[in-house]
Amino acid sequence: MAFLDIKDLQVDYVTEDGVVHALNGVDLEVMEGETLGLVGETGAGKTTLAKCIMGLLPQRTGRIRSGEIYYDGKDLLKMSLKEMQKIRGAHIAMIFQDPMTSLNPVLTVGDQIAEAVQNHENCKRDEAMKRAEEMLELVGIPAERAGDYPHQFSGGMKQRVVIAIALACNPKFLIADEPTTALDVTIQAQVLEMMQDLKRKFHTSMLLITHDLGVVAQNCDRVAVIYAGEVVEYGGIFDVFKGMRHPYTKGLFSSIPQIQNEVTRLAPIPGMMPDPMDLPEGCxxxxxxxxxxxxxxxxxxxLVQVGEGHWARCFLCEQEGKVKE
Amino acid sequence: MWKYIVKRILMLIPVMLGTILIVFFIMDRSEVDPAKVILGDAATEETVAELREELGLNDPFFVRYGRYVLDLVQGDMGESYTYRTPVSDQILARLPNTLLLASTAVLLSVVIGIPLGVVAAKKQYSAFDNISMVVCLFGSAAPTFWLGLVLVLLFSQMIPIFPASSMGRGFWGVLRSLVLPSFTIAISSIATVARTTRASMLEVIRQDYVDTARAKGTPESKITSRHMLRNALIPVITSVGLNFGVLLGGSVLTETVFAWPGIGRYVIEAIKTQDIPSVLGCVVALSIMFTVVNLLVDILYAFADPRIKAQYKQGRKKR
Known part of the structure; x- marks a missing residue:
């Protein structure tokens, strides 16, 4: 039984220039306690998927064409705003991409963490503040700094605060949208390690969105590769990394330079992602x-099954296995 | 922070000296001879010359300027030619009325303008948004004296619910007579505040931290007040502060239209009767008020935005 089950999710953005097809039939499952990596280029629809799960698509432009997102047997997309507010933060929490802009500059970090606690637990302000201080300690920031404002923190520390906010109510499911993209490499490693620790401690399932295959290899149990709003390949981390089947996945991996070979030029995938307003009809x-x-x-x-729990969306694999209906 | 405030208060001194210098210079260049004004048309050449000598009007410009400033520091603004009483008494009697009018107008612009801007921004492109913004455009474009007359016509002549002129007696009397003049000066600043709030809210609505707040499960009403409005308020404070100056200036017109016994009407009277010490005194009082309001606005910034507060503190550390 999947913990979070996304079925045929199609999302458009209606803009003045035309309709942007951001997600075109995404099917994904996240099991309890596992970390699913979601990999893809900029503009592939990764953040749209995350925002769609949280119900945070831009109200004016975002439009869900079809699909269901089941969490705990209930369709998140059919929930009212009130019900969704109970889910957000308490059951499903999200870590945002850019720690520089995702904290409110006029509130202390302690207040911002405490707010998450107060939203879901019926407790007094000082209890919530105490909890906020505990959360800060947990992510490696001294509790005394709860009264400081975001501008007094470095980028890496801000991201820790964002993580503390997300974990403040022990969510069962965590969406991390490129949590380390805005950080430099040494801080990246620290933050990822900390997230893994906390995940183990709280038995949280996680959707880790990234474009960094190295991050996926270290942190995920399974991985889904998304291209132009469509999952093109997914499976266990080992299956996909060692036996990738889709030409796009192969392209992604071969564009990473190998340390044992001498490389003078990188080998990118030729061409550009298709214009999401005018996608090709076929593949x-x-x-x-x-x-x-x-x-x-x-x-x-x-999608064609090419191995145990390993699927790829390509005619080249057609003979190998059964087609997903 | 305190050091900053003290520094700003000290800065008022050169600003005031400069303002007085300019006004003093302009009054000096005018064709008016104070001695003639005091003595009237019937005075002989000799008596005028005598009085000029007595008033020290034959002294060089900077000597007179220095004398005025020294007197001013001791609270002496000279004697009104028309009333024959100290100007400072006249101003002190009228200042509360002007302040009452101006602060009521500021209160109105904040209480009406900010909610209007917030709702318009939250319902961008809705009928409410479009209509209120067109009305606001009209409000900020309409000239004060015209608005005053129209309001008098509507609410004093056609539907006589508010008095058309002068200040009433007692709390309710004052309140009733305050309605028309305060709305007259407030309408343009309500419009400005509403438009500034809307623009600034629209900026904030798209910020990432608003999504962070939603992702925590914060109710929408709390997001608006705590996350959006507090951030959107900084440009609004500027706008309200600047408007206060406009209101003080606008009060000159409005007080005349509504016969409101404030500084604005006093200055017009003084100009008509060529009562130089009164004009000088009023300008000095108005500019002190204006600079003090500006200082208050700058201090308010620090409370609205911790980053600005931090800048003040940094300034202290550098010293």
Whole structure:
């Protein structure tokens, strides 16, 4: 039984220039206690997926065309704002991409953590503040700094505060949207290690969104590769990293330089992601794929099982296994 | 912080000296001979010359300027030519009325303008937003004297609920007579405050920390008051502070239209009767008020935004 089950999620952004197809039928499952990595290029729809789970799509432009997101047997997309407010923070929490902008500059960090506690637990302000101080200690910031404002913290510390806010109410599911992208490499390692520790401590499931395959390898149990708003391959971390099947996944891996070879130029995937307002009819990757045939351009491939719990969306794998219905 | 405030108060001194210098210079260049004004048209050449000597009007410009400033420091603003009483008494009698009018107008602009801007921003592009912003545009474009006359026509002539002029007696009397003049000066600043609040809220609504607050499960009403408004308030404080100056200036017109016994009407009277010490005294009083309000606004910033407070503290550390 999946803990979080996303079924055929399709999300558009309606803009003045046209309709942006951000997510085009995403199916994902997250099991209890596991970490699922979500990998993809900028603009592939990673953040849209995260915001959609939280119910934080921009009200004016975001539009959910179809799909269901089941959490604990209930469809999050059908919930009222009131119900959603009870879920947010207490059951599902989110760590945002940019710690520089995701904290309110005019409130102390202690207040901002305590607010999360007070939203969900019926407690007094000083109890909530005490809890906030505990959370700060937990993420490695001295409790005395609870009265400081965000501008008095460094980037890495701000991200710790953001993590403390997310974990303040022991959520069962944590969405981390590129939690380390804005941090430098040494701080990245510290923050990731801390997140792993806390995850183990609280038995939290996690959706880790990143474009860094190294981060995925170290932290995730399973990984899903997303391209132009569509999952193109997913499976266990070992299966995907050692036996990747989709040409896009292969391209991603071969664009990482190998330390044992001498590399003078990087090997990127040629071409650009297709314009999300005007996606190709068939396989979304056909414009950049070296194996693309006429069929790829006309027909949309389905996910094919290529191994135990390992799926890829490519006609090349068609003979190998059963098509997901 | 305290050091900053003290520094700012000390800064008032050169500002005031400069203001007085300019006003003093302009009054000096005018064709008016104070001695003639005091003695009237019937006076002979000799008596005028005598009085000029007695008043020290034949002394060099900077000597007279220095004398005025020295007197002013001791609270002496000279004697009104028309009333034959100290100018400072006249001003002190009228200052509370002007302050009452101006602060009521500021209160109105804050109490009406800010909620209007917040709702308009939260419902951007809705009918409420469009209509209120068009009305605001009209409000800030309409000239004060015209608005005053229209309000008198509507609420004093056609529907006689408020008095058209002068100040009433007793609490309710004052309150009733305060309505029309205070709205007259407040309307343009209500409009400015509403428009500033809306623009600044729209900026804040898109900020990441608002999403962070939502992701914590914070109710929408609390997000608006605690996360959006507090951040959006900084430009609004500027706008209200600047408006206070405009209100003080605007009160000159409004007080005349409504015969409100304040400094604004006094200064007009004084100009008409060429009562130089009164004009000087009023300008000095108004500019002191204006600079003090500016100081208050700067201090308010520090309370609205901890980053600005930190800057003040840093300034102290450097010393």
């Amino acid at each position: 979304k990757f056909c414009t950049r794929c070296q194996h693309a045939t006429q069929r790829c351009r006309e027909e949309h491939p389905q």
